[in-house]
Amino acid sequence: MVLVVLGIDALDPELVDEDRHPHLTLSAHHAIETIDSVEGEPSTHELWPTIITGLTPAEHGLELDDGVSWDNPLLNLGSTVADYLLPGGLQTRLGAWLLTNTSEDAFRERASYYADNGLTTVFDGREAKPIGVPNYVVDPDSEDREHNLRRNLGDLFERDPDATGGHTSSDPAAFYEECLEMSMVRIARARRGLRGKRHELVFAYTSGLDLVGHIAHSQPAMQERAYEELDEFVGELLADLDEDDELLLVSDHGLQEGVHTHEAMVAATDERLVADIESVTDVRAAIDAELDAHDHSPSPRDDTADVAAGGERVQEQLEDLGYM
Template sequence: MTLVVLGLDALDPDLVDPDEHPNLVLDHHRAIETLVSHTGEPSTHELWPTIITGLTPADHGLELDDDGVAWGNPLLEAGSSVADYLLPDALQSRIGAWLLTNTGADAFRTPATYYADNDIATVFDGREATAIGVPNYVVDPDSEDREHNLRRSLGDLFERDPESTGGHTSSDPATFYEQCMEMAMVRIARARRGVRGGRHELVFAYTSGLDLIGHVTYDMPALQMAAYDELDEFVGELRADLDEGDELLLVSDHGLQDGVHTHEAMVAGTDRAMVEDIGSVLDVADAIDAELDATDHASREEDPERQRGDGTEVRDQLEDLGYL
């Protein structure tokens, strides 16, 4: 049995239509509570470490400063410390936006070793698990996949602008949309590969595509909803790869409407009990652990009756597209 957890940044319970998006609600779904950072809104940087540990940001230690700039990059941390004493808030925000847009800094690249070094337990500990693009849980800091590469190369397709409605602007929203959906596609394809390979009891993948699109389509709601429609199809392909006994859990860190993070997240799953056990982002880790502890998770490599091919189809597709 494999438990697949797919993190869909900014999947909003108010924007998911069960009739139009059956693969985004699965068999059971619900809105859940999220946490608000020092900046006044939910933060991806803080929330995914919370989701994989069950700890508040204060307890796991990966927190944003009040100016939202101190994100684990030495340049940004130093600049933020100085700015706290010397610069007014408005100017700090502008400088932080420029740094994050122009220096290639990545807010979400804390190595996985951080957790062991600080005696913080995660859902991956002691498991046959794979983490695919989980923010602030980077297994190999020297390696990047297509989503990372695309995000770094967005340029003026996605520029930080604290004065705009969504906090960002795009020189070409249609092209930006296509790149974001490509990012989502490759991460979900990698999750499919993890399932088909049969070597893991936990496959945990993440994509930021929906969040990025939402930040620049606040005045183009049709484009944002097109992303939900396509994402539903992508998740449907993943769902079709599940074997008997496999489970799928979708998790978001917050919603996103009118270009701004909302204070409500959601979960959806193929297992009712797991969904019912999650009322907050703080509950996700315990629900994952409970599901894995309660079920036989012999890999297909160890259990010949569960083997179903070598899973090369998805890998071949990714290689053909230049993703691997």
């Protein structure tokens, strides 16, 4: 019995519809409260550590400073210079330039950060498989296709504090394809983790929907199409669930007209999974409660039997995309 948690950055409760998006709403779904950063809107950098710890950003310590993660190792020099020489607005612009023009990912805090700071996460003491969770990096020397794509978007996704949504793209259509490819990869990895039956918890994250939303403010049909495609991708994951497996969808905030909104959402295959989630700070407790109350012990499948049951479809998809 596997609990799959799929983190979908910027999945907005006001933009999902039970009829149009049955796989994004599942058996039960509702809006939940999120937390604003110092900039006045929710921050991915802060919120996924909150979701996996149950702690507010002030409690877990991974906070933004004027919109930029100035404690990021690559930005330390920029931070030192900025603190002494630049006013706050220009610090944000410098951070935007650095994050656009370097290969550094602002969401790559190591998993060891939590133990080093006396913090616990939903993964502790579990047979768990975290996949791409922001600021929970198990192997800093390894990256998957989503990381690679994010780092090499170039002018397809440039930070611009003066633009609606804070970003511009030289080619929105090409950018859209890259973002949906990111989501396909992460969901395929979640499907593989589920099919292996070697983990009680598979927790995967994808940023594709959020990235599209930041560019699609002038092309709302693009964001609508992203929701429809993502619904299909999640439907493929849903089809892989065995009768006793469960799926929980979680977002960190919504996104409309290029800007983060102040509501997140949850959805699940069983109402009990989301009944007590009112805020992003409640997600960790809900996952713990499910894993403690129901037997999710790993039961690895025989590889041959797994392929015979249809596991080859996931492998073929990854091969078609050039990842295997």
